[in-house]
Amino acid sequence: ATWSTAARYQPYSSWAPDYIMKLKAQVAASKWRTKTHVQPDTGLINDPCSLNFFNNKWHLYYQQFPFGPVHGLKSWAHAVSKDLFNWRRVPGDLLPDNEYDSHGAYTGSALVTHGTLRLMYTGNARDDQWHRHSTQLGAVLGADGRLFKDPKPLILTPPTGYTQEFRDPFLFNYEGQTYVLIGGQRPDHTGAILLYAKQTDKSWRFVAPLSIPDEFCGYMVECPNITFINGKVVLVYCPQGLDQDFFEYENVYPNIALVADSFDPTTGNLTHQRLQNIDKGFDFYATRLANTDDDGTLAISWLGLPDTTYPTDDDGWAGVLSYVRQLTLRDDHVCLYPHPAIKSLRETAVEDLPVIQQHDDEWTVTNLEGAFELAFTLAAGQKTTIHLPDGDHDQLLIHLDSDSGQGMIQRENRNNGGSLRQFGFPAGKTVEIRLFIDVSVFELFIDQGYRVVSGRFFGNEAPTAARITPPSAASDVVSWNLKKD
Ligand code: FRU
Numbered sequence: 001a002t003w004s005t006a007a008r009y010q011p012y013s014s015w016a017p018d019y020i021m022k023l024k025a026q027v028a029a030s031k032w033r034t035k036t037h038v039q040p041d042t043g044l045i046n047d048p049c050s051l052n053f054f055n056n057k058w059h060l061y062y063q064q065f066p067f068g069p070v071h072g073l074k075s076w077a078h079a080v081s082k083d084l085f086n087w088r089r090v091p092g093d094l095l096p097d098n099e100y101d102s103h104g105a106y107t108g109s110a111l112v113t114h115g116t117l118r119l120m121y122t123g124n125a126r127d128d129q130w131h132r133h134s135t136q137l138g139a140v141l142g143a144d145g146r147l148f149k150d151p152k153p154l155i156l157t158p159p160t161g162y163t164q165e166f167r168d169p170f171l172f173n174y175e176g177q178t179y180v181l182i183g184g185q186r187p188d189h190t191g192a193i194l195l196y197a198k199q200t201d202k203s204w205r206f207v208a209p210l211s212i213p214d215e216f217c218g219y220m221v222e223c224p225n226i227t228f229i230n231g232k233v234v235l236v237y238c239p240q241g242l243d244q245d246f247f248e249y250e251n252v253y254p255n256i257a258l259v260a261d262s263f264d265p266t267t268g269n270l271t272h273q274r275l276q277n278i279d280k281g282f283d284f285y286a287t288r289l290a291n292t293d294d295d296g297t298l299a300i301s302w303l304g305l306p307d308t309t310y311p312t313d314d315d316g317w318a319g320v321l322s323y324v325r326q327l328t329l330r331d332d333h334v335c336l337y338p339h340p341a342i343k344s345l346r347e348t349a350v351e352d353l354p355v356i357q358q359h360d361d362e363w364t365v366t367n368l369e370g371a372f373e374l375a376f377t378l379a380a381g382q383k384t385t386i387h388l389p390d391g392d393h394d395q396l397l398i399h400l401d402s403d404s405g406q407g408m409i410q411r412e413n414r415n416n417g418g419s420l421r422q423f424g425f426p427a428g429k430t431v432e433i434r435l436f437i438d439v440s441v442f443e444l445f446i447d448q449g450y451r452v453v454s455g456r457f458f459g460n461e462a463p464t465a466a467r468i469t470p471p472s473a474a475s476d477v478v479s480w481n482l483k484k485d
Contacts (some may be wrong), residue, residue: 225288253306298324354480
């Protein structure tokens, strides 16, 4: 079905309960529903907005359009978890209901402030000519779980010299002060990341654009983030329209990291900047970072892309979020690796354990239940292939060559978004391979997150077996089925 603008932007209250019940049933019957990832009950999800430890649990907010698998009137969905992996939807969604967010409560972030969770988000409004008006708005989640929106915008207009493509505030603390980064654009269609300093919860002062070269920013920037690790600065952001000849990436829009040696919060100055890909998979965007005291820098991403359709659209839903990862720097290189609490998803009942067998020509892993973790050691100087069979062919095929440090992943049945990705990883050494499969999602981590490759795949049947060839290349093969509490 095609979706008219009027249908996409009608008020939430106008959707009939009957329509939603039918949509729920349609979604529940989809063969591509994941077992352990954050996914929509109905409709579409995209950017993670905020991840905070507040009131004795983790709170996650993310973008949703609950009424169909398209980008429409967006709100924030609220979920909580004790362990970062078993998420449960709870009340406290942030809904669009005023003149400033009439066309969407867009992405933002949150910080724990004075015993409450303080949210900042982009109010997206369109006028009669469909011109965009962007403001940065506030809301507060209390310890009682109730959410209140601030009556007035925190930042009413972009700074002079910037367009209305002004969004996705990222709140952060630095040396005892609170700041926010906002994605922006200049009228000459160069992107920027705008730095503001907090005066009070409701008053913010524009400092400057971060001193990033124009060619690092495309024509506009979405979803900026910053973190500080071992004296280095890491920015993670989405520069739409980044020149592919200047910096190589294969997805429609990139989500990349910029590492710098220093950050000056009084001028926005960054020194010695270099760019990196942080995930070489098919579907990866809008990463949100969370700076924590005990868990370091956390990262969670949308395993989906803007302007892209998915086979699940036909089942009434689209979009999942990645597992929560820890972001670290190894020799200046950004690594993403699942938070150790991912172990809480492992099924340990004896009858649900995968069966791992070594044969003359391959390892086989059977008794898999669609969602599983598979790990092994790939010896230095070896080539290996991981097959996930789907009937008489492979729905996912991964080739890894630890001699050259080259890898390739191939998925079947996917025209939109491509079916092949190549990637590099540290050559000439023994590396840990850790693969998570969740019915229609894969997350591959090589050498403890030095290379990450994630995305979606859409087989005819959820995978129940895996093969690793040849048996001599791989050792210490382990596997678990995964499930939520
Ligand atoms: C990125 C994005 C953000 C915006 C949000 C709307 O995917 O376009 O820039 O805030 O999605 O859902």
